[in-house]
Amino acid sequence: DADVTQTPRNRITKTGKRIMLECSQTKGHDRMYWYRQDPGLGLRLIYYSFDVKDINKGEISDGYSVSRQAQAKFSLSLESAIPNQTALYFCATSDPTRTAQETQYFGPGTRLLVL
């Protein structure tokens, strides 16, 4: 079984709809991240969470919100989807060490199309 899972894997929605993307992990990591990837671009950070009570905005948080329901679960919501939020979304986890080593583990991605 995969350590980091994302649901759904593919989603088509209409402008103005509220949708939620979910991420679950079995690695026992405290840190979780949501990234967005557009064609030809790298991954851009939307939100990140260092533990259940700590949530922080990334570089492109406008139009998104998150919920860290438990250590293992981190959900990304689009309150009112718009077409330019069409993208590939990745969740990642990590468990950094004191010596600044932080390997990230990524989910398989959710492909979102907003019509």
Next chain:
Amino acid sequence: DAKTTQPPSMDCAEGRAANLPCNHSTISGNEYVYWYRQIHSQGPQYIIHGLKNNETNEMASLIITEDRKSSTLILPHATLRDTAVYYCIVRVEAGGSYIPTFGRGTSLIVHP
């Protein structure tokens, strides 16, 4: 505002070594350099990381310059399955915390 600079694309013949460069001239003193790759549209996969010494594992080798301002990922015998986008990552300070920051990566094409 990526903190790493990589060539957008490279190509390599199958069986030859692929050398992928990365510039990270603003890296903090105790921050590691990480490399990931993304095959097609799958989730990025960890390859290797290092601080100041050269590193090798079953996937690749990592050469870090003495001044730590640049590094090179080496795939010693590239195969067609190594065709992917390769990301060089450093953590960047933001609001008192260090956050892994991705650039656009290098698209490596391995040809027969």
